[in-house]
Amino acid sequence: MTDTVPDNYRPEQVEAKWRARWAERGTNQPDLDRATRPFYNLMMFPYPSAEGLHVGNMFAFTGSDVYGRFKRLQGYDVFEPIGYDAFGIHSENYAIKVGLHPAELIPRNIANFRRQLERVGGMFDWRHALSTTDPSYYKWTQWIFLQLLKAGKAYKKKAAVNWCPFDKTVLANEQVEGGLCERCKTPVEQRFLEQWFFRITDYCDRLLANLDTLDWSDTTRTAQRNWLGRSEGAEILFAVAGGRTVGASAASTAQPPNRPIAGISVFTTRPDTLFGATFMVLAPEHPLVTRLTTPAQAAAVAAYIEAAASKDLVARKVGDRDKSGVPLGTMAVNPATGREIPIWIADYVLMEYGTGAIMAVPAHDERDFAFARKYGLEIVRVLSPERVDPASVPGNAALAAAETETAGYVLVNSGKFDGRTAEEAKRLITADLAAQGKGKPVVQFRLHDWCISRQRYWGPPIPVIYCDSCGPVPVPEKDLPVILPPIEDFRPDDSGISPLARHEEWYYVPCPTCGRRGRRETDVSDTFLDSAWYYLRYPSSEFDDRPFDPARTKKWCPVTTYIGGNEHAVLHLLYSRFLAMVLKDLGHIDFEEPFTRFRAHGLIVKDGSKMSKSRGNVVIPDEYIAQWGADTFRMYLMFLGPLQDGGDFREAGINGPRRFLDRVWLMVTEAEDGGELQKSLVVRWHATRKKAAEDIDGLRYNTAIAALMELVNAMKEAGSRDRAIIADLIVMLAPFAPHFAEECWERLGHTTSVFDARWPAWDEGLVVSEEIEVPVQIGGKTRAKIQLLRGSDEATALALAKGEPTVQKFLEGKTIRKIIYVQDRLLNLVIG
């Protein structure tokens, strides 16, 4: 090495030194009770896998950490906690695979995660680290369940659920992707089990409306909107032909046995097409099916129902879109036309949505069209393009495909509604039905209640005891936590019952009410319940007599800024919002939106696909950090592109940030006081203070780093080693390269942490130079550049421009037809 190389900067030693000093000094531990400017900087806590954190995780955590450190330099009391989402099927399946117990495996993984998180230089307050598997944590997860149970927001019902035959557990709808288990990609089956549910659907309106008030990434808000799936329409009652229609609010189709059937209620978003409803379809599971089936059809119907039930959800929901169905043999009456129409069952109608029954309008719905074509059912068009003579419209039989458009269409074949636009007709027909007691406007959501039961071992036991005399009894709060008992064989079996049922000493327990022998609930709760409230626990993690201390919570919550992956856009984020609403309604907290500002980071891509364990392309950062140092590695990741875009991981380029830091180190060692500063350097200095601050605040770390590099380049060009500029540079570099900045800061003579310094203020008058270069265009093409004082007027600019030889050349023999002068920006001469 030559004398120009800073051979005295050794990342490994320097970083270890500062890790130790931060711990000694408590640098990263804000006073949670006395903080005056609290800033809760949250990142999504990781699931502690056996492999350790990969580069994608590091990218996300560093991105969040940079933000927290920046806010600290702006004078906030930044609380940046971390924890482990360590319950759940992930951990359990891995444990099964390697033949170890998760209780043994998880602490080991956590220790490794902590080592990595410390090594990369996160500003974590380790006093408040938590794991969801710790009884002192899940005690309160169970407590939350009890609050919901008391409030009637938790209930048990037997329901068709998604059953993963590989993981041997129930999955929430959100965990089924295209009919496959999200984790193991096994086709999901339908099973009927008693399950615990949370009434998230009670909160649809609020969950939707509040989205408009949140400072969140648009993509995330859109995803939530789609997931909530609000649609406006009508519920319409179809009478059964020949059956006596009784009373009947449109809502109720379920009638006690042996009473006349009130009718069949359907939900539709297209009441305007009512006159075109030529048949009805019920879901095979619809409760009225048996009673509406004629003896002649009974055998065929029974066979169809059985086939549909055994058909796995892949085939039913995605796989074959081929419609199939069976007529029940009975007829219903179209309330608009009075005509009798056949009733069918078909598995393209789902029991979980709407009323589980539809009016089929083949002319204006693709699915109904396909079904009608297949079974030769009648097709009647009731919409026609506006301003077209209905007679010229192709006949019903000639229709090649369903016409689902509404814009520009008017009603035909619809009695007194003919000529109305589709939008008008939606309102008018619904109102008309309502007046007759045969329908009403209805808003439907796609969202279903949240099934939190899991027939597994590795989770918090649901705190309920079943007693033969008292029924289900909540475990008294004083008896919490219900400890997850250590059992040797925790593997799930095909029974649909949790392995916990095999642990008899645990399973049988006195009933809290009557004292007789009761049985514990053996299901554990969904991991998403653990993670739906962890942000509330962090500030209060040292209290074991309360889940979240009121004063702490008031000071620190809701979370100021949350950064995490968009893969949790609809699951974790929706559940957290729901739970916050419930807790607020129950008076436990005073806010209902947990995350004021949320930003989704991008994904790190390796070899063309997202870095993830399941794709087998993970890169563990440890060796890169060992080779280049954590600071260089952090800068490399943050320099790839905007945080919200992610980037391609490739080794090439990591030496760029290293070289940059080496140059800065050299400057620090050569820093000198005094000396006149070039004007342009002063401008660059102030401009950098401003640009870097704004870019970091907007998570554009790549351009913030570029600005710092430009400042260094400007200093080199000016031959300056000005101590004041260098000190600023170090402060601005600190969020990205914290250990490096501390070392430089100390070298510059400071005895306190660089994070006790403040981000340098900039003088707005100095961020732009007095003299600027303005392009002169002729006909929109740049022909020359002139030096102007900022704020010069058009006449000055024009005079100067006309003095330019190039400009003269182009103006020769031409007249200037128009002058466009944008002050301080450009001069454009349009010639004729």
Add this chain to the structure above:
RNA sequence: GCGACCGUGGCGGAAUUGGUAUACGCGCCAGACUUAGGAUCUGGUCCCGCAAGGGGUGUCGGUUCGAGUCCGACCGGUCGCACCA
């Protein structure tokens, strides 16, 4: 199929939101220092052209004094949702 987003050098990416396209970095080329260089330093690096100049942000068209940016069509790609009535 529906929805959202995106196409800029050899590569990652900039572009004050309609105003000098390619900042910053990687890579590459040349030179310097060196026993050596996968270190460091200096210079160069969109394309054609000796130059003047011309062309250029996926393609075609439009609006404008001026378009990477706005509008329309197309081509290509990424990510959600997906029989939701």
